[in-house]
Each structure stands twice: as structure tokens, then as C-alpha cells.
Amino acid sequence: xxxxxxxxxxxxxxxxxxxxxxxxxxxxxxxxxxxxxxxxxxxxxxxxxxxxxxxxxxxxxxxxxxxxxxxxxxxxxxxxxxxxxxxxxxxxxxxxxxxxxxxxxxxxxxxxxxxxxxxxxxxxxxxxxxxxxxxxxxxxxxxxxxxxxxxxxxxxxxxxxxxxxxxxxxxxxxxxxxxxxxxxxxxxxxxxxxxxxxxxxxxxxxxxxxxxxxxxxxxxxxxxxxxxxxxxxxxxxxxxxxxxxxxxxxxxxxxxx
Amino acid sequence: xxxxxxxxxxxxxxxxxxxxxxxxxxxxxxxxxxxxxxxxxxxxxxxxxxxxxxxxxxxxxxxxxxxxxxxxxxxxxxxxxxxxxxxxxxxxxxxxxxxxxxxxxxxxxxxxxxxxxxxxxxxxxxxxxxxxxxxxxxxxxxxxxxxxxxxxxxxxxxxxxxxxxxxxxxxxxxxxxxxxxxxxxxxxxxxxxxxxxxxxxxxxxxxxxxxxxxxxxxxxxxxxxxxxxxxxxxxxxxxxxxxxxxxxxxxxxxxxxxxxxxxxxxxxxxxxxxxxxxxxxxxxxxxxxxxxxxxxxxxxxxxxxxxxxxxxxxxxxxxxxxxxxxxxxxxxxxxxxxxxxxxxxxxxxxxxxxxxxxxxxxxxxxxxxxxxxxxxxxxxxxxxxxxxxxxxxxxxxxxxxxxxxxxxxxxxxxxxxxxxxxx
Numbered sequence: 002x003x004x005x006x007x008x009x010x011x012x013x014x015x016x017x018x019x020x021x022x023x024x025x026x027x028x029x030x031x032x033x034x035x036x037x038x039x040x041x042x043x044x045x046x047x048x049x050x051x052x053x054x055x056x057x058x059x060x061x062x063x064x065x066x067x068x069x070x071x072x073x074x075x076x077x078x079x080x081x082x083x084x085x086x087x088x089x090x091x092x093x094x095x096x097x098x099x100x101x102x103x104x105x106x107x108x109x110x111x112x113x114x115x116x117x118x119x120x121x122x123x124x125x126x127x128x129x130x131x132x133x134x135x136x137x138x139x140x141x142x143x144x145x146x147x148x149x150x151x152x153x154x155x156x157x158x159x160x161x162x163x164x165x166x167x168x169x170x171x172x173x174x175x176x177x178x179x180x181x182x183x184x185x186x187x188x189x190x191x192x193x194x195x196x197x198x199x200x201x202x203x204x205x206x207x208x209x210x211x212x213x214x215x216x217x218x219x220x221x222x223x224x225x226x227x228x229x230x231x232x233x234x235x236x237x238x239x240x241x242x243x244x245x246x247x248x249x250x251x252x253x254x255x256x257x258x
Numbered sequence: 259x260x261x262x263x264x265x266x267x268x269x270x271x272x273x274x275x276x277x278x279x280x281x282x283x284x285x286x287x288x289x290x291x292x293x294x295x296x297x298x299x300x301x302x303x304x305x306x307x308x309x310x311x312x313x314x315x316x317x318x319x320x321x322x323x324x325x326x327x328x329x330x331x332x333x334x335x336x337x338x339x340x341x342x343x344x345x346x347x348x349x350x351x352x353x354x355x356x357x358x359x360x361x362x363x364x365x366x367x368x369x370x371x372x373x374x375x376x377x378x379x380x381x382x383x384x385x386x387x388x389x390x391x392x393x394x395x396x397x398x399x400x401x402x403x404x405x406x407x408x409x410x411x412x413x414x415x416x417x418x419x420x421x422x423x424x425x426x427x428x429x430x431x432x433x434x435x436x437x438x439x440x441x442x443x444x445x446x447x448x449x450x451x452x453x454x455x456x457x458x459x460x461x462x463x464x465x466x467x468x469x470x471x472x473x474x475x476x477x478x479x480x481x482x483x484x485x486x487x488x489x490x491x492x493x494x495x496x497x498x499x500x501x502x503x504x505x506x507x508x509x510x511x512x513x514x515x516x517x518x519x520x521x522x523x524x525x526x527x528x529x530x531x532x533x534x535x536x537x538x539x540x541x542x543x544x545x546x547x548x549x550x551x552x553x554x555x556x557x558x559x560x561x562x563x564x565x566x567x568x569x570x571x572x573x574x575x576x577x578x579x580x581x582x583x584x585x586x587x588x589x590x591x592x593x594x595x596x597x598x599x600x601x602x603x604x605x606x607x608x609x610x611x612x613x614x615x616x617x618x619x620x621x622x623x624x625x626x627x628x629x630x631x632x633x634x635x636x637x638x639x640x641x642x643x644x645x646x647x648x649x650x651x652x653x654x655x656x657x658x659x660x661x662x663x664x665x666x667x668x669x670x671x672x673x674x675x676x677x678x679x680x681x
Contacts, residue, residue, distance in 0.1 A: 038310075077307055194311045196345035196358040196368075203304055 042124025342413015
């Protein structure tokens, strides 16, 4: 059986170490001149795809990113880690501000169909919007099984055995291919791009497309009304005894009298 | 009539000049010149990606342990192996020889980012790349490369460079270590001082006098495997900074090495040393840049958090002036370093620029580290913050691989030479 073909979704987000600032007009956060990098969960997805390729389970990895021109940096990083090809679905900055998970899911589904992939791998959520929707939506649009919050992936005959991190603990499920997987933190530790691979990445193909090429309408269906800083944390109070605590809770109407 | 002639002459002269200009542009390596200038503004994609990889590595693998390595004077064994796996110990060795095959600009960027995480690791990296692998790449035979180059690319083994002696540092021509040729062996006698990687290295490039009468033209270079009978190591120096590196004497007492361990031709040693150090200067400049940048980052981070008189001290002009001075010094030194690297990559003369880079960067490192401690105040004086380590690490950059005094002499002599004065 020839190897599985994988599509990895990579989002360019503000770097996790950067201190986020809200724009004075409260329409969003400041992104100009701010350091960006690949969404950490997507890095884990790329790493998993590369590891599967090293085990000869995967034969080709295609990295995809939707967004403005700078997304190409993220794609080059993916190729330097081991992806074979990259597709940049270009969206101008103004449109990108309102691009939502459903739009991205529609685009990635179409790419997955065109590229005839057997597996879509993506991070469980992006660290900027924390939506945790794109992977699941792709699975629904393609009518493929999904295994989200994966912390371990094993290949058995024609199926993937996936260990999921869920609220109640750990769950093991089997999904038949083709499938969609979203990665969780403990799945792996992404590698550093070695210098030889950075050199090789220069020669790997990067293709530019637009949402129109995939017949996807990116008109926003939601409107962001306001973006604010979270409220400043109030100081707590130290109480002398359990009785005092119960009395305070009762006064606040939090427990029945 | 005159006007018409003038017009015609003007047109002829114009087309003549135009043809001159076009032929001149065809001769000029236009693409390279254009690429060089824009590289100073925006790094090429490969270099930007490399910078990111090295920065991530430094932040994740080196910064968290640098303080501990310094306290324990501990060689960063694991980290050096990881550097090797990333291809950072053989950055400009061609791919055909098993190296990474990048240019010197890439090397300078890599050393800076690594040194920003841990100056000792940056030093170890620089010694292996510039001082050990470089002369062997340039002057080694196929057999020598097989034995002394190939195993030293991926971190399994590292090398060192032995030129200085207890009796001479700047005065490299006065080397008193001798090498005598017997039937088929060289016998080395003498002592080398201040050898970085002295303890952990598996081989050394050693300079010894083969013909005292020829003075500096009688010095030759040798490849000495370690350990070897007759070669012993002095005690590890207890240094002010870069304490995770080992620095010691190499003591040669009737140390015999095979005849084919001569590097290059007899008498070529001084030339090999000077050429090697020229490029090594760019590596050390990059190391100093890393320390300077780390100091600046530390000061800025602290200034935005520390409150005084009701506001972060970053709002005070006294602090802003220091930060501005630090920024200008590190950025100008960086541009000098990149220029020197790009000249080397273009195979043009870069001696003066490398000396300027090393001078500027090392003085930027000490200035920035000094200022950073001042910004941090009392916190800058204790080991809880890295500022005091940067201060101690920075100091050596003005001394090794050519003191600031020697750099100034090199720069001045080149300036005069360029203007036609042979002093």
C-alpha cells in the first residue's frame, strides 16, 4: 500500500511570547510590527506529519496557510521541518481580519479534495482566537471521521488509533482513513529546522492561490463588535476560619441559607 | 550652425557615455552588489529562517541553563551535540565535504544568536568553525580532511587552535614552540597558552617554529590528535567569564606526530594563522554582538517592569539615553560584522572590515553589559539576573583573537595603505 498523503494546516499567529496590546479603538489587537510565528499546535501537527513520513507511513506532506503574504514565512518553516510542498491561499490583510474558521475550513476541505489527501492534520486551536473549530468543520464538510485533541497517534491496518485528551481523562478511538486529526500539546516536541533542511526548503515548491480558486466565498458572517482587555484581577481576602467562609458565601447568595 | 554641431556633438557624447555605462554595468557583478546592499536592510529568506532557528534554539536550550553552566564551570556537552545535529558546528564547510554549505553571513548570524543564549557555547561554536575547521578546509590534504575534518562536523568531536604561548600573544611571530623533523616524525617541544576547548577537543591546530633563522617565515602549522604521547594539558584556567569553556595550557614534551600531520607547506604557518584569525574575527565579533544584544534585552525588559517614582523606569530619560546608546552601538557593530562577512563571501579583501567589526562589537559588548548592570541597579550585581554574567563574558571579547590594540593597528595600517602610504 503506497503511503498516506497528508495536508497540514498552518496558521500564522502573533508569537506566544509577545505581550498582546488592544488597539485604542477596541476593534482588535495590534498586529503591525509585532513578531509572528506558526501557531504552536500547528507546529506539533507538522512535526507529527514529518515523524509519520520518517516511519514511511506518510509519502507526501503538503502544508497550507491562508492569509496575507507573510504567511509564506510559516510555510517555509513547515518545509524546513520536512513538509514537501506548500500552498499559500492568499487573502488580503483587510479581508484576513474577518476571516473565520468556517471560511478556512471550506478552503482547506477544497484543497484536501484537490490534492487527494488521506489525512488532514491541524492544531486543535489557534492561540489567537482559541476557536477550536476549523478541524471539526473540515471533517463535517468532507464527511470524514475526526479525532481531535490527539496526544498519541498509531497506525493500524487502514486505520488510525488515536489517544485523545478529553475533559474526563484519556480516550482511545479508532478512525478509518481518510480522516481529520487535530493535535494537542503532548503529542510531540517539534524539532528545530536543521541548517541542511533550511537549505533544502529553498528549493521546495510554494504555490500561490486565492479563495476564489477554490470557489469559496469569504464574506464574513460574524462581526466583531468590541475587543477589550480582560478585567484587572481583584485582590482576594484572607479569612480566619471555615465558618467565616460559609457566612460570606451565604451573604453573597452563593449557597442556600 | 554652431548650435546644430553642439547638439550633434552632445548626442554623440551622450551615446558614447551611455555605451560606457552599459559596458561598465555588464562588467560589475550587479546581482551580487544589489544583493549585498539589500542584505543589509532585509536578510535573504534562508538567513532569516536560520536566524529564527538559532534564536529558538538559544532561547529554549541555552538561556535556561547558561547561568548554571557558568556557575559550575561546566562544558555544555549536550548542547554542543545538539548544535552539531543542527549543522551549526560546520556552517561554511561545503556540502561536498559533509558540511552545511552556508556562507559567512549565515555563520555570523548563527554565532550571534547562539551567543545571545550562552556566550560560552557561542565561543565553543566559533572556535570549532573558524579556528579549527577553516584552516583544515583551506590547506588540508584529502587524507588530513578525512582524519581531522570529517569527524569534527556533527558535534562528536570538536577541535582547538593553539597559537598563543606564555611568552607571546600579540607577538605571534615570536613563537618558541619548536618542531623538528626526524626520519618520519615531527617532534614538538614547547607550551601553548590560553587554548579554548583545550580539555574537550579531540585535535588541535598547533603552530611551531621549524626554522628559527627565518623568524616568522619559519613557523609551520601542524595537526595534532588528542590525546597523544608527549602532550599534556595544564590545569583549567579559572576565568572571569565564559566559564563553561575550558581554557588551558597545551604542554609538548618530545611529542612526536606523523610526518603527514604538517598542514600546508613548511614555513606557511604564520600565513595560515593570520588568514585564519582574519575570518575568526568575524566569529568573535558575532559572539560579542550576541552578548551586547542579550545585555540590551535584559535592560529593556527590566526597565519596563521596575517601578520607581510611581512609573516604570523606562519612562526616565536617564534610562532612555542608556538604551539608545546601547542600541546604536550594537546595531552599528552588527552592520560592520555583516559587511565583513559579505565581503568575505564575495571573495574580496575583508581584513580591515573584520578588524573594525571585532573592535566595534567587543567594545559594544562591554559597554552594553556595563550599562545593563547600571539599569538593573542592585539586581544587576547579583546572579539572579544574567546582567552580571554578560558583564563577565563580554570582557574577553576585547582580548582574544586579537586585542583591541592590535585591531586598531590593523585598521590604521590598512587605511594608510589604501591611500598609498606604505609605512
